[in-house]
Amino acid sequence: MTAHYQVHGDVAVITLDNPPVNGLGLSTRQAIADGMAKANADAAVKAIVITGAGKAFSGGADIKEFGSPKALQEPNLISVIGVLDNSTKPVIGAIHTVAMGGGLELALGCHYRIAAPGTSVALPEVKLGLLPGAGGTQRLPRVLGVEAALNMIVSGEAIQSEMLAMLPGQKLFDKLAKSAESLAEEALAFARSVADVRPLPRVRDLKCKHPQGDAYFAFVRNMVGAMSKNYPAPLKCIDAVEAATKKKFDDGMAVEREIFINLMWTPECKSLRHLFLAERAASKIPDVPADTAQRAINSIAVIGAGTMGGGIAMNFLNAGIPVKMLEMKQEALDRGIATIRKNYEAQVAKKKLKQDKYEQRMSLLTTTLSYDDLTGADMVIEAVFEEIGVKEAVFKELDRVMKPGAILASNTSTLDVDKIASFTKRPEDVVGLHFFSPANVMKLLEVVRGAKTAKDVMATVMTVAKKIRKTAVVSGVCDGFIGNRMIEQYGRQGGFLLDEGATPEQVDKAMEKFGMAMGPFRMGDLAGNDIGWAIRKRRYTEKPDMKYSKTADLLCEKGRFGQKTGAGWYDYLPGKRDAIPNAEVVKMIEDYRASKGIVPRKISDEEIVQRLVFALVNEAAHILEEGIANKASDIDIVYIFGYGFPPYRGGPMNYADQVGLFNVVQAMNRFAQNPLDDANFWKPAPLLAKLAAEGKSFN
Numbered sequence: 092m093t094a095h096y097q098v099h100g101d102v103a104v105i106t107l108d109n110p111p112v113n114g115l116g117l118s119t120r121q122a123i124a125d126g127m128a129k130a131n132a133d134a135a136v137k138a139i140v141i142t143g144a145g146k147a148f149s150g151g152a153d154i155k156e157f158g159s160p161k162a163l164q165e166p167n168l169i170s171v172i173g174v175l176d177n178s179t180k181p182v183i184g185a186i187h188t189v190a191m192g193g194g195l196e197l198a199l200g201c202h203y204r205i206a207a208p209g210t211s212v213a214l215p216e217v218k219l220g221l222l223p224g225a226g227g228t229q230r231l232p233r234v235l236g237v238e239a240a241l242n243m244i245v246s247g248e249a250i251q252s253e254m255l256a257m258l259p260g261q262k263l264f265d266k267l268a269k270s271a272e273s274l275a276e277e278a279l280a281f282a283r284s285v286a287d288v289r290p291l292p293r294v295r296d297l298k299c300k301h302p303q304g305d306a307y308f309a310f311v312r313n314m315v316g317a318m319s320k321n322y323p324a325p326l327k328c329i330d331a332v333e334a335a336t337k338k339k340f341d342d343g344m345a346v347e348r349e350i351f352i353n354l355m356w357t358p359e360c361k362s363l364r365h366l367f368l369a370e371r372a373a374s375k376i377p378d379v380p381a382d383t384a385q386r387a388i389n390s391i392a393v394i395g396a397g398t399m400g401g402g403i404a405m406n407f408l409n410a411g412i413p414v415k416m417l418e419m420k421q422e423a424l425d426r427g428i429a430t431i432r433k434n435y436e437a438q439v440a441k442k443k444l445k446q447d448k449y450e451q452r453m454s455l456l457t458t459t460l461s462y463d464d465l466t467g468a469d470m471v472i473e474a475v476f477e478e479i480g481v482k483e484a485v486f487k488e489l490d491r492v493m494k495p496g497a498i499l500a501s502n503t504s505t506l507d508v509d510k511i512a513s514f515t516k517r518p519e520d521v522v523g524l525h526f527f528s529p530a531n532v533m534k535l536l537e538v539v540r541g542a543k544t545a546k547d548v549m550a551t552v553m554t555v556a557k558k559i560r561k562t563a564v565v566s567g568v569c570d571g572f573i574g575n576r577m578i579e580q581y582g583r584q585g586g587f588l589l590d591e592g593a594t595p596e597q598v599d600k601a602m603e604k605f606g607m608a609m610g611p612f613r614m615g616d617l618a619g620n621d622i623g624w625a626i627r628k629r630r631y632t633e634k635p636d637m638k639y640s641k642t643a644d645l646l647c648e649k650g651r652f653g654q655k656t657g658a659g660w661y662d663y664l665p666g667k668r669d670a671i672p673n674a675e676v677v678k679m680i681e682d683y684r685a686s687k688g689i690v691p692r693k694i695s696d697e698e699i700v701q702r703l704v705f706a707l708v709n710e711a712a713h714i715l716e717e718g719i720a721n722k723a724s725d726i727d728i729v730y731i732f733g734y735g736f737p738p739y740r741g742g743p744m745n746y747a748d749q750v751g752l753f754n755v756v757q758a759m760n761r762f763a764q765n766p767l768d769d770a771n772f773w774k775p776a777p778l779l780a781k782l783a784a785e786g787k788s789f790n
């Protein structure tokens with residue numbers, strides 16, 4: 092059963108019990124309707140309480156059910172809420188922990204609501220590309236006022252129950268319980284106190300108006316329209332709330348319903364729903380059971396206090412986990428600590444961090460120059476120079492001093508984690524933790540699983556990643572892991588496009604219009620063009636047959652490494668990040684073309700987007716087939732959280748699925764005909780070819 096029915100004297104209690112968050116799937120909806128029927132048929136029952144078991148009142152409609160016939164099957168959520176609303180006996184929603192989406196809409200269908208303090212209350216549907224579809228846009232403005240409700244609906248953000256209870260004139264809560272523990276008792280007492288009150292108060296009967304009417308809605312449309320560019324849902328939320336202020340309740344409901352159904356089938360909504368489930372799926376590793384015993388991680392050591400070491404340390408300090416940093420010299424430690432302080436002080440200045448929190452975090456940080464001081468740490472993360480000899484020396488020391496069972500992690504971005512593990516006598520304890528720069532900001536963490544990494548180490552680091560608020564994705568060992576291996580092909584296509592007639596600006600603009608946070612050339616300038624140069628130099632000896640445009644090398648030969656040198660593909664004014672096109676760079680590209688006898692052609696934005704994105708997709712299909720990534724959705728997560736891929740496109744694999752893999756393969760076959768491109772690369776990866784032929788998709 093996904094909801095239980097019990098009678099306590101003259102009060103019936105319906106308890107949602109559908110772990111993990113009491114999602115309102117078909118069986119739960121049916122169980123609520125059954126409970127309501129029983130309660131209304133029992134003359135001894137005077138009032139009905141609805142509450143939730145476990146860690147939520149309800150997280151809302153069952154997202155996994157969307158798109159399946161079950162989602163529409165009766166009793167649907169609107170019908171169930173109608174049963175509550177029309178009950179002849181008072182219904183009291185007793186909410187706690189989480190009341191979101193359909194869960195909050197269910198509570199709004201009750202005649203009374205009592206909330207535990209600390210309940211996260213939200214209508215987060217907009218984050219899934221939707222709007223609340225079971226009366227939320229019609230009922231919430233009636234209990235909170237139009238502005239407060241619209242803010243919640245358009246942002247999707249959660250607000251704590253005690254904050255909402257303080258809003259003047261709010262009718263969302265009739266009572267705030269003293270504590271979560273006393274909620275059940277207080278709800279029963281409240282139910283008895285209102286059992287005989289008639290008429291029953293119904294949210295639908297409350298007035299809903301905004302004093303400025305049209306002017307207010309014009310204002311919010313302007314504001315929200317400017318911010319929500321590629322996302323259709325936020326503006327639609329406004330349409331529905333406006334209907335609540337101008338139409339009768341049932342007509343407003345019809346407006347909401349129609350918009351909800353139309354949004355559900357937009358590619359943006361499908362992508363955002365995919366993203367929600369993909370993010371949660373990423374933490375699951377197929378052969379590592381969820382109940383794998385984990386190692387306790389209560390303290391961390393970080394080796395190297397440079398760019399990455401400092402950012403990595405901050406993640407743990409922010410989570411309240413003590414960190415000891417080791418460096419070769421005191422000056423390096425001092426520099427590292429000063430950078431950490433500067434970062435925190437900037438947050439304090441922007442009022443994003445309180446002074447006492449800052450001091451508390453810094454008090455968790457200690458430093459050392461001696462490996463012998465690291466023996467107490469449960470996990471060590473190495474972030475020293477990217478040279479195998481340096482890593483060897485460091486890991487031999489770590490093997491000597493770290494206690495048995497400690498996890499030994501490397502933040503290497505290009506080196507072989509298995510080789511690093513082989514420098515120790517405990518390769519099972521070694522794992523790659525590839526943070527992205529700036530490590531204290533970027534959400535993505537690639538967890539690199541070595542051939543011998545123990546399962547409990549994998550389970551433990553996935554939990555640690557959650558604690559430090561990273562989205563972790565598992566990658567096998569290969570050159571570049573998932574993200575950088577794919578980006579190399581993306582960059583290579585960018586180079587060919589310049590050879591054939593595009594400018595860096597045109598390529599960047601096309602990709603930014605597609606939705607990327609940054610085009611490839613602006614991204615190169617940000618990361619440092621010298622990094623790609625070093626990789627290419629390695630490739631020229633490792634893979635002499637691999638074709639590259641030489642324009643990026645010419646750029647680096649001029650010392651134009653990017654933002655850090657004030658000049659790259661673009662120019663940068665001191666301290667600024669705005670990319671200013673540079674005529675010399677364009678001329679450099681033109682001269683290179685001429686030297687190769689290439690006659691430039693006009694390249695469409697569509698071709699630019701397809702070549703760059705499909706280059707990611709083809710490499711990703713190899714990665715998937717080789718088992719480097721466990722699932723296609725993991726690759727989507729890597730690109731959205733680490734490389735600025737637009738969430739509303741759901742990641743490169745989801746995008747390819749939406750385009751249709753048959754069409755993707757057709758395009759690749761066309762690109763292979765281009766003599767200036769790399770025909771070898773465009774041979775569709777076997778997995779891609781197979782899925783396309785079978786009419787299947789990646790996800």
Ligand code: 3HC
Nearest residue numbers: 111112114150151152153154155192193215223224225371
């Ligand atoms: N439906 C189905 N499953 C859900 C769910 C939902 N609404 N919300 C969460 N889950 C599942 C997750 O998929 C995950 O499953 P897993 O264990 O199998 O991976 C599990 O619950 C735990 O989720 P989290 O890891 O996110 O747990 P947290 O404790 O960190 O957060 C939460 C809990 C705050 C409820 C968070 O999961 C959340 O924000 N959920 C989404 C809520 C939402 O968007 N609700 C609106 C749904 S649409 C709707 O209601 C339409 C209606 O208007 C008609």
Ligand code: NAI
Nearest residue numbers: 395396397398399418419423474475476477502503504528
């Ligand atoms: P960095 O040069 O800024 O910092 C390295 C630090 O390590 C220096 O402070 C140095 O003094 C210290 N160090 C060197 N040898 C040491 C030793 N034997 N013992 C103790 N400390 C030592 O380098 P950065 O950028 O922080 O990179 C560190 C690691 O992180 C590298 O493996 C790099 O590939 C990886 N990485 C870097 C990213 C970036 O964007 N910078 C992104 C992801 C990973």
